[in-house]
Amino acid sequence: MEKDQIDPDFSVVIIGGSAGSLNALMQILPHLSEIKSFAIVIVVHRKSTDEQTLEELIALKTIINVKPVEDKVPFLPGFIYIAPSNYHLLFEKNRTLSLDTSEKINYSRPSIDVSFESAAEVYKSNLTGILLSGSNADGTLGLKAIQKEGGTVIIQDPKSAEMPYMPNNAIQNTVPDYILNIKEILQFILSIDN
Amino acid sequence: MIEDIELETLINEVYEYYGFDFGSYSRASLKRRVNRIYQLDGFTHFEDFLSKVRYDPEYYKHMVDEITVNVTEMFRDxxxxxxxxxxxxxxxxxxxxxxxxxxxxxxxxxxxxxxxxxxxxxxxxxxxxxxxxxxxxxxxxxxxxxxxxxxxxxxxxxxxxxxxxxxxxxxxxxxxxxxxxxxxxxxxxxxxxxxxxxxxxxxxxxxxxxxxxxxxxxxxxxxxxxxxxxxxxxxxxxxxxxxxxxxxxxxxxxxxxxxxxxxxxxxxx
The missing domain is CATH 3.40.50.150 (Vaccinia Virus protein VP39)
Known part of the structure; x- marks a missing residue:
């Protein structure tokens, strides 16, 4: 039943990170010109009072349309979505996004684990999870869930990360498909449309 | 962890036994909340959980209290x-x-x-x-x-x-x-x-x-x-x-x- 809900030409790249991940994103996003067959979702730890800054900063660095995430917005390929501050970002089966203000997970809201697990349930093998720099354990359980559902797991090479704790923790507790530096992560994303 | 179909069963049973309708709740969040209480209370079989909810009104109340999100702040935003x-x-x-x-x-x-x-x-x-x-x-x-x-x-x-x-x-x-x-x-x-x-x-x-x-x-x-x-x-x-x-x-x-x-x-x- 659930298999029917997977849309073969819609895949999702979900990127999580904490301290040091913004720099990594700034080295990836400006080099993407167009994404046709997939959507990019960014879940990074941010201050609860930061309402727009991150969205504006990322929108400046990419020519891809950054869609503001509001409750139940349609989720479509070709766009970048950013988890808003002070909400957990969840994925509904009907191709919309929803939000949740429940307890912080890993001291974080948005939590990377929450969004990764939710995306894995819906997008299964069409999902790629990428975990970047950070100094918190968030993201590891999420990557495990992605792997369990048949998705692809990529972890930033801790040597190339400003804060290696988060990728290291994930490497020790999962079996990643790839451990890549920033340049290689960019190459991977560029290859999806081909 | 409970499956989607089990969540729908729970929604139907709760409606039938207690008249409370979770049918219009967003599924992604609802499923997370139900899974949370399922795990916190140590259930491993969905059938056990379901019969507890069905036959123990106190537990049902506890479940509803735990499913609804109660996180709030003073002067949020x-x-x-x-x-x-x-x-x-x-x-x-x-x-x-x-x-x-x-x-x-x-x-x-x-x-x-x-x-x-x-x-x-x-x-x-x-x-x-x-x-x-x-x-x-x-x-x-x-x-x-x-x-x-x-x-x-x-x-x-x-x-x-x-x-x-x-x-x-x-x-x-x-x-x-x-x-x-x-x-x-x-x-x-x-x-x-x-x-x-x-x-x-x-x-x-x-x-x-x-x-x-x-x-x-x-x-x-x-x-x-x-x-x-x-x-x-x-x-x-x-x-x-x-x-x-x-x-x-x-x-x-x-x-x-x-x-x-x-x-x-x-x-x-």
């Missing part, structure tokens, strides 16, 4: 409160009597935030603040006006960011890890149980707050609840939602006017 302070209270203040409704008030942090604003504007004495929730447990807690002391640093920063000029700590008494808010703030509050899914309008209000509650509902139910608010709101009254929520898909355009960038709408006809 300070800019929102700045607009209330500077633009809305001067308008409401011209009325002889002000009626407010906090729908889905949870443990009451926003109700006390609002009471502080009304007090500072010299309007609390002629206000009545209704605070409702489906969850009786959180209402009991809200009535007491007791919040964790460790949160006060963040709340006083929020208060200051919202334009507050008083000493925030003068509004509560600190004691053994708790902050008990002054009784005069609670004098004009009325707490009662109300279910947005099934109950109707019960009064006419000048301002209704329902922040971060609609995100747990599907579009259909959101529409119904917003129309319930519309029925409960006086002309020229205000409706306030969470920063990521909207009335756009639920109400005829032109009936409400949005205030700047905030999620506050004024009923203009």
């Amino acid at each position: 300070p800019a929102f409160y700045t607009v209330i302070r500077n633009q809305i209270l001067p308008l409401l203040g011209t009325k002889p009597f002000i009626r407010l409704w906090h729908a889905g008030c949870s443990t009451g942090e926003e109700v006390y935030s609002m009471a502080i604003l009304l007090k500072e504007a010299g309007l609390l004495h002629k206000s009545l603040i209704y605070a409702t929730d489906i969850n009786a447990k959180v209402l009991d807690s809200a009535k007491k006006g007791i919040f964790p002391l460790r949160m006060m640093k963040e709340y006083s920063e929020n208060y200051r960011d919202s334009g507050g000029k008083e000493d925030f700590s003068s509004y509560y008494t600190a004691n053994y890890g708790i902050a008990k808010f002054n009784d005069d703030l609670a004098q004009k509050m009325v707490f009662s149980q109300h279910n947005l899914v099934s109950d109707t309008s019960f009064n006419e209000f000048d301002m209704i707050f329902c922040r971060n509650v609609l995100i747990y509902f599907d579009n259909e139910l959101q529409k119904r609840v917003i129309n319930l608010f519309d029925d409960s709101l006086a002309v020229l009254g205000f409706l306030a939602l969470g920063t990521k929520e909207t009335i756009k898909y639920s109400i005829a355009p032109g009936k409400y006017k949005q205030l700047e960038r905030e999620k506050i709408w004024r009923k203009i006809r």
Whole structure:
């Protein structure tokens, strides 16, 4: 039943990170010109009072349309979505996004684990999870869930990360498909449309 | 972890046995909440969980209390409160009597935030603040006006960011890890149980707050609840939602006017 809900030409790249991940994103996003067959979702730890800054900063660095995430917005390929501050970002089966203000997970809201697990349930093998720099354990359980559902797991090479704790923790507790530096992560994303 | 089909079974059984309809709740969040309580309470077989819910009304109540999200803050989104302070209270203040409704008030942090604003504007004495929730447990807690002391640093920063000029700590008494808010703030509050899914309008209000509650509902139910608010709101009254929520898909355009960038709408006809 659930298999029917997977849309073969819609895949999702979900990127999580904490301290040091913004720099990594700034080295990836400006080099993407167009994404046709997939959507990019960014879940990074941010201050609860930061309402727009991150969205504006990322929108400046990419020519891809950054869609503001509001409750139940349609989720479509070709766009970048950013988890808003002070909400957990969840994925509904009907191709919309929803939000949740429940307890912080890993001291974080948005939590990377929450969004990764939710995306894995819906997008299964069409999902790629990428975990970047950070100094918190968030993201590891999420990557495990992605792997369990048949998705692809990529972890930033801790040597190339400003804060290696988060990728290291994930490497020790999962079996990643790839451990890549920033340049290689960019190459991977560029290859999806081909 | 429970499966999608099991979640649907639970929804149907709860409706059949207790009449409570979770059918219009957003599934992604609902499933997370149910899984959380399932694991916290140590279940490994869905059938055991289901029969516990079915045959033990106390456990059912506990489950509903745990499924509904009760995370709230004082002065969450300070800019929102700045607009209330500077633009809305001067308008409401011209009325002889002000009626407010906090729908889905949870443990009451926003109700006390609002009471502080009304007090500072010299309007609390002629206000009545209704605070409702489906969850009786959180209402009991809200009535007491007791919040964790460790949160006060963040709340006083929020208060200051919202334009507050008083000493925030003068509004509560600190004691053994708790902050008990002054009784005069609670004098004009009325707490009662109300279910947005099934109950109707019960009064006419000048301002209704329902922040971060609609995100747990599907579009259909959101529409119904917003129309319930519309029925409960006086002309020229205000409706306030969470920063990521909207009335756009639920109400005829032109009936409400949005205030700047905030999620506050004024009923203009």
